[in-house]
Amino acid sequence: MKINFRSILSIACLSALSLSTFSCSEDDTASATSSETSDYRPYHLVIGSSPTGESETYAQGATVEELNDPNKTFTFNGYGQEIPSTRTARLYTSNDGETVYNLNYGGGDIAKYDFIGGQTYNLQLTTDVQAVMGTAYPRWTKIDDNYAMIHNVTTEHIYEDPEDETSPYIKTVATVTLARVELSSMTVVENNSFEYPYNEAESNAGIYTFRIDAPVITDGKLYYGVAKSFYDALTGENGDMVYDHVETLVVDYPSLENETIISSTLAQGSTNGYRTPVAHKDEIGDTYQLVTSGDVSIMKISNGAYDEAYGKFDIQALLGHNAEANTGWFYVGNGIGYVPVLNTDEGDSESSNWDVVRVDIYNKTAVTMNIPLDLWLRQYQWASVIDGKLYMALASLGGEGKVYIFDPSSTSADGYTTGATLQTGTTDASYIGLF
Structure with missing residues (x-):
């Protein structure tokens, strides 16, 4: 189901993708966000219109003072600018918060917006990347304030006779395509394609890589998380x-x-x-990577290899229930981070059975935060570290919520304060981040 906002789906809004300043409210004096000055960079509240892959995405700006104000209410009811995408937008911001970048997943283009204020964003540049990536459905990650990486994997099942799928199956070839984008010009400055380095035993068994994502850069190398799949040549379909x-x-x-x-x-x-x-570098330069299927755990990568001495930080074993963390996590600093975790004893990833878990990656401790909301965090994309604390926009699906401000120095399940009230504006919308 799609949102029927009275203003932001107007013809004017949908046709405003030009190099000009525009907003999509019937009343530009709407009070969802004030124009007060701030000692901080601007931040951006972003909402998805429904819990489906095709949900529309809307954004509005906020000051840190407003985010902290318990008397402030943010709403997307008739307010907010649509960030166009074929499916839910994949967003990043510049370090100063003045620029918003978007990958139109399913549309095959990337876009750059200047933030003017409130719900007003100015589209600066768009670049079609389909010719380079070979698909309208690549993924991307901002590497730093200058560059982003776009990535995709294509697969092909290889048979002894290429024209006969009843002939003996040989393997599945995965081809990786990578492109580095200069954010100032939104142009591709490097790209490369190669066959994924496959394991022969896995390949013969029909196991292949079908997705990579969420890279981090360490010592002149990119580290990409990997997902694999199993192809059953007897049935011609993917199995478990x-x-x-x-x-x-x-x-x-x-x-x-x-x-x-x-x-x-x-x-x-x-x-x-x-x-x-999914993976974060700490202050020492080691990388801590979340395992995003199977049991909730974190692995350490040090000096170009998995750290056998660190072993596995088994988060699920500390939670007391079966769990999965299939989205990612947020690192604050000094070994402390927060992980959206699904309680799989209570439902699958489509259910509102998510928690936020504070983790200490050095001491291997985990605490489920005491948040009195029915959370659905499958599409949650971003949280922001401000003055050493983690700010998350959390609301029940289609309901209300708060800006949660987590204090990493507290080991308590109640180690947070709340700021502004958040309204979704429709029965099936959810906040997907504070950028």
Whole structure:
């Protein structure tokens, strides 16, 4: 079901994608966001119109003072600018908050907006990347304030006789395509394609890589999370994938060459995530990677390999129930982060049975935060660190919520304060981030 906002779906809004300033409210004096000055960069509240892949996406700006104000209410009822995308927008912002970047997933283009204020954003540049990526459905990750990486995997089942799928199955070839985008000009400055480095035993068994995502850069190399699938040649269909290890694709940066893989059998599952950061570098330079299928756990990558001495940080074992963290997580600093976790004893990823769990990656502790909301966080994309605390926009699906401000110095389940009230404006909308 799609939102029927009275203003933001107007013809004017839908036709305003030009190099001009525009907003999509019947009343530009709407009070959802004031024009008061702030000592901080601007931030952006973003909502998805429904819990489906095809949901529309809307944004509005906010000051830090407003986010902290318990008397402030943000609403998307007749307010907010649509960030156009074929499916839910994939957003990032510049470090100063003045620019918003979007991948139109399903549309095959990337766009850059200047933030003017309130619900007003100015489209600056768009670039069609389908010719480079070979698909309208690539994924992307902002690497730093200058560059982003776009990535995609295509697969082909290879038979002894290419014209006869009843002939003996040989393997499934996965081809990786990478492109580096300069954000100032929104142009591709490097790209490369290569066959994913496959394991012969896995390949013969019909196991192949079908997705990579959420890279981090360390010591001149990109580390990509990996998801695999199982092809049953007897049925000609995909079957249930059973992992016996975790794996990461590594390429040189910025050349995007010299592809290798690292792996570990200490954990089992995918490492690619969904729309949320999955791996983070700490202050020392080590990388901590969430396992995003199977049991909730975190692995450490140090000096270009999985750290066997660190082992597996088994988060699920500390929670007391079966759980999965199939989106990603947010790192605050000094070993403390927060993980959206699904209680799989209570339902699948489409259910409102999500928690936010505080983790200490150094001491391997986990605490479920005491949030009195029925949370659905499958499409949650971003949280912001402000003054050493993590700010998350959390609301029940189609209901109200708050800006939650998590204090990493507190080990309590109540280690947070709340700020502004958040309204969704429709029965099936959800906040997907504070950018």
